[in-house]
Amino acid sequence: MSINYKLFNNVKAVLFDFDDTLVDFSSKAKEALDAVSKDIYTYIKENYQQEININIIRKLVEEESRKLDSQGEYNRNKWWENILKSLNIVHIDKSQLYDWTSLYWSIASQTEPYEDAKEIIEYLDSKGYKLGLVTNSDGEGGNKSSRLRTFPLIDKFDLILIAGEGGIRPKPNLEPFIISCEKLSVEPSSCVFVGDEPVKDCLAAKKANMISVLIDREGKVKDAELYADFVLSSLKQLEEFL
Secondary structure, three states: OOOOHHHHOOOOEEEEOOEOOOEOHHHHHHHHHHHHHHHHHHHHHHHHOOOOOHHHHHHHHHHHHHHHHHOOOOOHHHHHHHHHHHOOOOOOOHHHHHHHHHHHHHHHOOOOEOHHHHHHHHHHHHOOOEEEEEEEOOOOOOOHHHHHHOOOOHHHOOEEEEEOOOOOOOOOOOHHHHHHHHHHOOOHHHEEEEEOOHHHHHHHHHHOOOEEEEEOOOOOOOOHHHOOOEEEOOHHHHHHOO
16 A cells, blocks of 8 residues: 655654554453353353353354444443353352353453554654554453553553543444544544554544554454545554654
């Protein structure tokens, strides 16, 4: 994709998504979902005497988590409840749902920063850009604030906004993007938003009149140019025009 460098002449702030943009969340989330799948399988066998293949449970967990995440449902308790309902298991003990959510986050929260994440934050900070983090809530049972504090360069950010908390609607709603610009005292057109989600991050940022950059590390996003102004395979490439 060719880059119109003039678009970046007036950039004053660079905002980032967190999961799968600055840290590798998907790898740990996959491990976490597998652990919950095994526990759900054991729970069903012990409490309902149902014979069911664990691979069926794994498939249900994967499909339901993907669907609800895309819909902006971050309450993992709801994920597990829906999975059991699809197996005609109702009236689930709420404490059991919380146990699975705790198990999930005990694994999924152990994320590691991408190497290029640390490099680009230090680079942009040295250039004097205002830096922001705009990320969605982890939902009930999660703790996004705690996870953000583990990021090694969190003190470099001028703004940290968790959408879906404090009355702010989650992405892809435009509200968190607009509020972020207001808090940083910059116009949306002077902001670059960097994220890995085509719709929740990039298309929403474009609608908010920001310059949107999609990080597609593995080249998996189909028709990526329809969602973002620019598509990059690494954060390091941001140095070419910022």
